Amino acid sequence: MNELRTLRALIRRKRTEMGLSQEQLGAMVNVSASSIGSYESGRLIPVPETAASLDRVFETGDQIQWLCSEARGESLAGRLRPWAENERQATVLRTFELAVVPGLLQTEAYARHLLTDVGPVADVEAELAVRMTRQEVITRAESPARFIAVIDESVLHRQVGSREVMAEQMQALLDACDRPNVSVHVVPSSVGAYVGLNGPFALATVHNRVFGYLDNYLVGRIVDDPEDVQVLEAAWEGVRSYALPVADSREMIKKALELWT
Numbered sequence: 147m148n149e150l151r152t153l154r155a156l157i158r159r160k161r162t163e164m165g166l167s168q169e170q171l172g173a174m175v176n177v178s179a180s181s182i183g184s185y186e187s188g189r190l191i192p193v194p195e196t197a198a199s200l201d202r203v204f205e206t207g208d209q210i211q212w213l214c215s216e217a218r219g220e221s222l223a224g225r226l227r228p229w230a231e232n233e234r235q236a237t238v239l240r241t242f243e244l245a246v247v248p249g250l251l252q253t254e255a256y257a258r259h260l261l262t263d264v265g266p267v268a269d270v271e272a273e274l275a276v277r278m279t280r281q282e283v284i285t286r287a288e289s290p291a292r293f294i295a296v297i298d299e300s301v302l303h304r305q306v307g308s309r310e311v312m313a314e315q316m317q318a319l320l321d322a323c324d325r326p327n328v329s330v331h332v333v334p335s336s337v338g339a340y341v342g343l344n345g346p347f348a349l350a351t352v353h354n355r356v357f358g359y360l361d362n363y364l365v366g367r368i369v370d371d372p373e374d375v376q377v378l379e380a381a382w383e384g385v386r387s388y389a390l391p392v393a394d395s396r397e398m399i400k401k402a403l404e405l406w407t
Contacts, residue, residue, distance in 0.1 A: 150188050150272050153213040158186040160204040175199035184278075188271060189254070191217050191279045193234070193286075217272065229348075229359045229368055230276075234283055236350035238292045242385045243346045245304065247315060248295045250281050251322050251330070256315040259307035284328060293328045296382075296389045298342060299335045302402035309406050316403035323396050331389035332398050341384035349378060 161171050169179035175196055184190035192200060197214040201207060233239065241248045247256060257277050261270045284293045305312055322328045333342060348359040358369030358378040369375055390398065
């Protein structure tokens with residue numbers, strides 16, 4: 147993606163011209179030095195607030211904001227683009243995944259294998275940068291969203307990439323469980339048939355209003371009709387009722403990590 151390449155080169159060039167280290171620039175825009183490094187390598191795309199701060203520091207008008215919007219928008223074109231803003235503004239996010247680790251909890255290596263092996267994705271690096279950037283909604287220092295994930299036990303045992311990739315992903319799930327704003331629940335395989343077999347979905351609470359999201363191979367659909375949202379809310383309660391408590395789920399993830407190690 148040209149916009150992503152242009153963006154990362156511009157940030158590095160302007161920082162160098164101003165004689166700033168990554169740590170110094172990070173302090174000026176309220177992000178870590180590693181985040182600045184990720185912007186310059188194209189691993190992350192600055193969120194709108196950070197993009198505006200970079201434009202202010204570099205005196206580049208709205209150039210960085212525009213490049214971020216274009217880089218993010220092109221990768222999100224179609225199914226995810228309308229959902230991304232709801233996700234970013236949400237105070238509470240709930241998601242159920244039947245086959246893979248939720249995107250907001252994926253490691254870079256796990257996500258890369260999904261994008262390349264499952265596809266089709268026109269620009270893997272751009273899509274990967276967007277996916278990693280989206281995770282900031284639950285990792286940001288100020289007002290991170292409350293994130294509740296329910297996953298089927300099969301997610302822990304379906305190999306994506308190498309065993310090393312899976313071990314890293316299981317450890318990342320355990321680390322996520324340690325965040326005060328994140329809860330991960332596992333539906334054990336012993337449950338048998340349950341409502342979650344109808345497929346994955348997500349719910350976002352934005353300004354006290356709940357939106358749903360359904361994804362498939364061709365198109366993603368935002369659900370905003372109150373009656374349809376109510377159906378998804380009922381489905382959510384259904385999958386939660388079959389899921390293990392957080393502590394038991396953590397133990398199951400830990401055992402999966404041991405199997406992959």
